[in-house]
Amino acid sequence: MSNIILSLCLTIQIQFKIICYLMWIILGKYTLKKFYDEPVRKEYRKLQVDSMPVVESFERLDYVQLLREYLAEHGKPLKPVSRRKGCLPVSDDIVCTKCGAPHSYIYRNNGKARNIQYLCKVCDFTFGNSTDYLKSVALRFPHCNSVLERIKQRKDFNIFKAKIQNAPSTYPT
Numbered sequence: 001m002s003n004i005i006l007s008l009c010l011t012i013q014i015q016f017k018i019i020c021y022l023m024w025i026i027l028g029k030y031t032l033k034k035f036y037d038e039p040v041r042k043e044y045r046k047l048q049v050d051s052m053p054v055v056e057s058f059e060r061l062d063y064v065q066l067l068r069e070y071l072a073e074h075g076k077p078l079k080p081v082s083r084r085k086g087c088l089p090v091s092d093d094i095v096c097t098k099c100g101a102p103h104s105y106i107y108r109n110n111g112k113a114r115n116i117q118y119l120c121k122v123c124d125f126t127f128g129n130s131t132d133y134l135k136s137v138a139l140r141f142p143h144c145n146s147v148l149e150r151i152k153q154r155k156d157f158n159i160f161k162a163k164i165q166n167a168p169s170t171y172p173t
Contacts, residue, residue: 051142051143052142053139053140053141053142053148053160054139054140054141054142054145055138055139055140056138056139056140058098058138060098060099060100061098061099061100061123062099062100063096063099063100063101063102063105063122063123066099066101066122066123067122070122078105078121078122080104080105080121081104081105081106081107081121087108088108089108090103090106090107090108090118091103094106094118096118096120096122096123096125096127097125097127098120098123098125098127099120099122099123099125101120101121101122101123105120105121105122106118106119106120106121107119107120107121109126115128116128116129139160141162144162146162146163147162147163148160148161148162149161149162149163
């Protein structure tokens with residue numbers, strides 16, 4: 001039974017190639033390409049899909065190794081952050097989400113703002129209380145390498161947009 005199905009599929013493929021060859025002889029090479037590639041009506045061409053985004057995954061660093069590299073490069077150890085009297089302290093449970101540096105190497109980056117932002121002195125990574133570094137990946141636009149941000153979340157898909165100032169209206173696909 002499977003031999004019959006296999007031979008019928010092979011026959012259909014051969015017939016398709018013969019039909020394409022005969023149409024190429026009758027209509028010409030370029031006409032056949034246009035006949036198969038382009039739709040009859042232009043309304044169906046409204047939906048255009050961009051090329052796939054570049055997925056950039058983040059690597060986890062070790063702050064002890066980074067401190068050793070700093071010592072080898074500069075000849076002196078990296079000092080912890082010296083805080084001023086009037087500034088708000090960084091709580092003891094805050095660690096860098098990228099390298100795991102303790103709170104003594106972390107700046108409070110935006111002062112007294114409501115959304116607290118931190119800056120790690122060891123790996124120079126900016127993060128906040130809600131930053132989930134290990135679970136996230138950055139999607140980058142393939143034409144200009146800018147980060148894609150999710151602007152809408154639908155039931156079956158998400159809509160992303162590149163947040164750049166001087167974006168051209170069209171990109172090559």
